[in-house]
Amino acid sequence: MEGEQFESDTVRQELDEETLFVVSQTFKALGDPTRIRILHLLFHKECSVNEIAETLELRQSTVSHQLRFLKNLRLVKYRREGTTLYYSHDDEHVMLILKQVIDHACHS
Ligand SMILES: [Zn+2]
Secondary structure (H helix, E strand, C coil), rough: HHHHHCHHHHHHHCCHHHHHHHHHHHHHHCHHHHHHHHHHHHCCCCHHHHHHHHHHHCHHHHHHHHHHHHHHHCEEEEEEECCCCCCCCEHHHHHHHHHHHHHHHHHC
């Protein structure tokens, strides 16, 4: 791959501390198998905590914990319907990164 595609302004500038923090937190978010599975599930549809827990065979408390982490980083959002919270992804950049890395892991 050529370096051409990285020649944007944000790549030329030195990273300030806050940006660096958010970038490292974002990779931390993507560095956990459970969080990857949750985000992957939210690629195409929104899910309740229950649905996520059942589909991925995880405890609800585990799912809630990870969703809070992802929500703090604004990678997921929710809407409330009665007493149920429906989660969906909230950032195209990070979902694109996740897709790229999954594709990377699957190509030979
Ligand atoms: Zn690759």
